[in-house]
Amino acid sequence: xxxxxxxxxxxxxxxxxxxxxxxxxxxxxxxxxxxxxxxxxxxxxxxxxxxxxxxxxxxxxxxxxxxxxxxxxxxxxxxxxxxxxxxxxxxxxxxxxxxxxxxxxxxxxxxxxxxxxxxxxxxxxxxxxxxxxxxxxxxxxxxxxxxxxxxxxxxxxxxxxxxxxxxxxxxxxxxxxxxxxxxxxxxxxxxxxxxxxxxxxxxxxxxxxxxxxxxxxxxxxxxxx
Amino acid sequence: xxxxxxxxxxxxxxxxxxxxxxxxxxxxxxxxxxxxxxxxxxxxxxxxxxxxxxxxxxxxxxxxxxxxxxxxxxxxxxxxxxxxxxxxxxxxxxxxxxxxxxxxxxxxxxxxxxxxxxxxxxxxxxxxxxxxxxxxxxxxxxxxxxxxxxxxxxxxxxxxxxxxxxxxxxxxxxxxxxxxxxxxxxxxxxxxxxxxxxxxxxxxxxxxxxxxxxxxxxxxxxxxx
DNA sequence: ATATATATACCGACCGGATGGTATGTAGGT
DNA sequence: ACCTACATACCATCCGGTCGGTATATATAT
Numbered sequence: 065x066x067x068x069x070x071x072x073x074x075x076x077x078x079x080x081x082x083x084x085x086x087x088x089x090x091x092x093x094x095x096x097x098x099x100x101x102x103x104x105x106x107x108x109x110x111x112x113x114x115x116x117x118x119x120x121x122x123x124x125x126x127x128x129x130x131x132x133x134x135x136x137x138x139x140x141x142x143x144x145x146x147x148x149x150x151x152x153x154x155x156x157x158x159x160x161x162x163x164x165x166x167x168x169x170x171x172x173x174x175x176x177x178x179x180x181x182x183x184x185x186x187x188x189x190x191x192x193x194x195x196x197x198x199x200x201x202x203x204x205x206x207x208x209x210x211x212x213x214x215x216x217x218x219x220x221x222x223x224x225x226x227x228x229x230x231x232x233x234x235x236x237x238x239x240x241x242x243x244x245x246x247x248x249x250x251x252x253x254x255x256x257x258x259x260x261x262x263x264x265x266x267x268x269x270x271x272x273x274x275x276x277x278x279x280x281x282x283x284x285x286x287x288x289x
Numbered sequence: 290x291x292x293x294x295x296x297x298x299x300x301x302x303x304x305x306x307x308x309x310x311x312x313x314x315x316x317x318x319x320x321x322x323x324x325x326x327x328x329x330x331x332x333x334x335x336x337x338x339x340x341x342x343x344x345x346x347x348x349x350x351x352x353x354x355x356x357x358x359x360x361x362x363x364x365x366x367x368x369x370x371x372x373x374x375x376x377x378x379x380x381x382x383x384x385x386x387x388x389x390x391x392x393x394x395x396x397x398x399x400x401x402x403x404x405x406x407x408x409x410x411x412x413x414x415x416x417x418x419x420x421x422x423x424x425x426x427x428x429x430x431x432x433x434x435x436x437x438x439x440x441x442x443x444x445x446x447x448x449x450x451x452x453x454x455x456x457x458x459x460x461x462x463x464x465x466x467x468x469x470x471x472x473x474x475x476x477x478x479x480x481x482x483x484x485x486x487x488x489x490x491x492x493x494x495x496x497x498x499x500x501x502x503x504x505x506x507x508x509x510x511x512x513x514x
Numbered sequence: 515a516t517a518t519a520t521a522t523a524c525c526g527a528c529c530g531g532a533t534g535g536t537a538t539g540t541a542g543g544t
Numbered sequence: 545a546c547c548t549a550c551a552t553a554c555c556a557t558c559c560g561g562t563c564g565g566t567a568t569a570t571a572t573a574t
Binding site: 343344 | 548549550
């Protein structure tokens, strides 16, 4: 159950009504925005998809922009944090963890289909030049992500998992850019083959981020544990 | 057949009226689409920008979509081919050439500003899921680009400029994805610092694409010439 | 328990405006 | 006289957003 407050779990049927419509609106808006982009997203289709009326929408959100912000702040941000930021938080070996995260993303795209891309990538691309509110939100999330991965790489350097002659923040930036572009390209090509190509090159790129003496050092680490 | 003759470049003023209007429309449409995206682009603003009327537009193009296709097929495709594909066609050392192309792109973005991104990237992102005509056009151009860079890398392998244990098509795909993502990220961050970070990592990535004995081999090649 | 009062949650018809597209008219070269 | 190359006025449609009104849940009083 999607509990609202962690304290007052509220009686199942009475409290949730407001929350249920709000969640339905957010979900429907996410789908619509994901499919059509924010500007082309139609409020009529959103309320239809949520099974409520326009009055309900404007009872919960002052305007379309606020709805868009809410969609970004909640479902989209949650997904990125959970999928890309938290796993690297305490990863011992960042390269191995990035490899795993990348592979999981690939698998998820294979399942869910590849035509619509990633909501974050789409919004970033569409709304950054158009609306400053969206831009700052997206920028903040991407900066968080970037710093998080850079920190992970830096720790990896200290612990001998990552070669020391690379710039962590630069490499982290490159990786995120690569993901952004991969999703976009795959969407255009509608080809899993392209996605596999990118993964192949990305993995070999990750390997080349290891220290030169990694193979022997790896064995040593293995015996220590 | 009519105009666009590669020989008679036509003094600006003597160019047939028809072509001038058409070019003005294409140029204005490119600007508008670049700034607002295709779907949000307004035909009224386009004709105003071109200094002609709506009747002129619909005399040259049957509808908005056809105008969009024309913008893609001519100015956008031309730019990509000239900037990214032709230089690699006969490059002796692909890595050095990619390095140069990347640096020139970076400089161009510094000059022209970074807020609007690249028309190809924008269109690819926006229109691929929405319109099949756009999608196939973009896909064809990207495929051309990808194959062109992959061929260059393969030749580089044969001539000892590129390490042999990488997959040319995979690496080419990764590079294009990286550019796609870099442009998008930079647009969102509105930060030249981010662009510099990506360039730093990209250059070091290119270096790691050299054969292990590159430093010595490079000296040898140097003396040969 | 029942009736009343009040605030919340929601409905759906409607509005001004902008959009892509069309129908009709006209200027100008040949 | 005729066809190309445009201009102007106009249309149907959809958009985001508003607003008067209704259902529903809860608090209070009886």
